[in-house]
Amino acid sequence: MGKLLNPNEIENYEHKAKVLYENGWTDLWHKDNWVRKEWFDHPTIDIDRAGCSTNVAYSTYIKENSK
Secondary structure: OOOOOOHHHOOOHHHHHHHHHHOOEEEOOOOOOEEEHHHHHOOOOOHHHOOEOHHHHHHHHHHHOOO
């Protein structure tokens, strides 16, 4: 993963975080490190290595829900 950003460095962070929280994502260890809540119980996912940035998580959410 690249450099973790502080929320004030991420455009529209509050909006993106709200959408992610409401749609099955949660931050883990840092406000710019997101995982899907379902991954906590997945037998083959190492949750501590599974995170992605706010922008990647938000883009993934948008892409998955624009079909």
